[in-house]
Amino acid sequence: MLRISTIVAAILALAISSDGPVPPTRAAKAYFQRALDLIRHHHRNRRQVDWVKLIPQAEILLAGAKRPADTYDAIRLVLAALHERHSFLLDPYPLPASTGATPTRTDAGPLMPSSRLVQSRFGYVRLPELDTLGPNGRERGKAYTATLRRALLSMDRADLCGWIVDLRGNGGGNMWPMLRGLDPLLGAAPFGFFVLPDGTKEAWIRSEGSIFSSSDELPPSQPLFELAHSAAPVAVLIGRGTASSGEMTALAFVGRPRTRVFGAASAGFTTANMPYILSDGAVLLITETSVRDRTGRDYVGSIEPDEHLEYFNIETGAQRWLASQCAR
Known part of the structure; x- marks a missing residue:
């Protein structure tokens, strides 16, 4: 050897x-x-x-x-x-020999949000990570948003009294399809901010029939769809597997009335990176901004939950809190 x-x-x-x-x-x-x-x-x-x-x-x-x-x-x-830690270079995936085509990333279908009713009165949605880089990325994002929207609408029944948004295991990707799919639950915009090194803020806003970030003052618009129970209490679940856009989605709920975060500290990628596709198909992701929640709190590193719980106790703790809110 x-x-x-x-x-x-x-x-x-x-x-x-x-x-x-x-x-x-x-x-x-x-x-x-x-x-x-x-x-x-x-x-x-x-x-x-x-x-x-x-x-x-x-x-x-x-x-x-x-x-x-x-x-x-x-x-x-x-x-x-x-x-x-949040900037990195992704290799392009190899192509079969002799194709002569431009290297691209694999186009395997992403995991989609899943949902279920809990105790017949809590709407539970689990949001996996979402990669929209490469071909058909926009279509994947639209499918993710549509799946999440259908899930919320299907559980928006008369006796519903709370929501559980599970972001454990959500390692990131594209935050915008996630927020658009959750739109009515987010409350009033702005839902958070990107903060550039010079102090310029880009608010996460609802305008022109969509959700996006902007440093401009734009007229607000109504949520992308309606829920009868959009103002019901929301329990957000996070853990060490909640990273990047998963963390951004969690932060979009911080400061919303009747909202509480359960679980363990998140992964600590509370910055925003932008992808730049290089000539060979490699993707250079560059961290450009820090983040701030709607209350004005800046984040460096992990998001700490309001209530620390062991993994197998998280859902039980969230349900207990929701039940206390429903009784009011």
């Missing part, structure tokens, strides 16, 4: 000639530069980095680079230097 040191030496030998490191091809250098420009322009921590020192360090890893994939380590070194 080859020793690791032997393998490392062999790799270095391929990248270094007798005259020094082999420079990257023009195409590889341009690919890296594109990623670097995006990070330097958009990342929320961009002013906290010594770029004069960092760039030469990253360029060492470009020695001998010929293809975009040969630059990934250099790009990831730059991301690591920003000391922030």
